[in-house]
Amino acid sequence: MNETLSRLVDSGVVAVLRGVEADQLIEITEALREGGVTAVEITADTPDVTEKLGAVAGSFDNEVVVGTGTVLDSETARATLMAGAEFVVSPSLHEDVIETCNRYGAVSAPGVMTPTEAVRGYEAGADFVKVFPAKTVGPAHLGAMKGPLGQIPMMPTGGVGPDNAAEYIDAGAFAVGAGGALVDYDAAERGDYEAITETAREFTRVVEEARADD
Ligand SMILES: O=C(O)C(=O)C[C@H](O)[C@H](O)COP(=O)(O)O
Numbered sequence: 001m002n003e004t005l006s007r008l009v010d011s012g013v014v015a016v017l018r019g020v021e022a023d024q025l026i027e028i029t030e031a032l033r034e035g036g037v038t039a040v041e042i043t044a045d046t047p048d049v050t051e052k053l054g055a056v057a058g059s060f061d062n063e064v065v066v067g068t069g070t071v072l073d074s075e076t077a078r079a080t081l082m083a084g085a086e087f088v089v090s091p092s093l094h095e096d097v098i099e100t101c102n103r104y105g106a107v108s109a110p111g112v113m114t115p116t117e118a119v120r121g122y123e124a125g126a127d128f129v130k131v132f133p134a135k136t137v138g139p140a141h142l143g144a145m146k147g148p149l150g151q152i153p154m155m156p157t158g159g160v161g162p163d164n165a166a167e168y169i170d171a172g173a174f175a176v177g178a179g180g181a182l183v184d185y186d187a188a189e190r191g192d193y194e195a196i197t198e199t200a201r202e203f204t205r206v207v208e209e210a211r212a213d214d
Contacts, residue, residue: 035200057084135159
């Protein structure tokens with residue numbers, strides 16, 4: 001297995017960070033890492049995303065794998081890969097983004113909702129697919145897609161939290177992506193990074209237990 005992909009598997013939970021200021025980004029990533037979340041996706045619509053990606057990737061080096069989220073075009077994929085991103089995730093399917101990632105040896109994951117999109121993304125060379133938005137279809141949808149498409153690694157994102165992550169793992173997800181249910185920005189604002197660590201710890205525990213039950 002590709003090393004970056006295996007690091008996402010190890011983390012089990014991929015944090016989605018959107019619009020976070022540079023100094024908070026480092027503190028939040030550290031809080032997540034302490035709680036066992038060692039994969040972080042900084043979304044491309046974050047101001048100064050390339051500088052921020054470079055700073056986080058440089059600060060955590062081998063401890064946290066850093067990627068770009070919400071990537072809609074190959075220009076953004078390339079720019080953020082050059083800045084230090086190791087994986088690229090999209091809410092939608094863009095074959096040119098997948099192609100760019102493969103050109104530079106990076107992991108890519110298109111957002112998909114249907115079996116046809118999942119297969120199209122995998123055929124285009126994606127390493128895994130992000131089932132998005134997961135909350136409108138739930139774990140049963142992911143499980144039903146995994147039936148005939150067991151070879152395609154799937155990660156649900158959108159409305160996934162510690163309360164429902166186990167259902168997605170049971171349905172066949174190799175990891176889960178999470179923003180709102182993982183990172184409490186109000187807590188970060190108050191400087192309460194311990195709260196973020198606690199949620200990360202609970203989240204990764206739930207995923208590990210669900211995997212162990214398999
Ligand atoms: O655009 C992307 O690449 C995304 O990952 C979309 C969303 O930001 C995530 O789905 C997070 O959603 P919540 O966990 O519900 O907060």
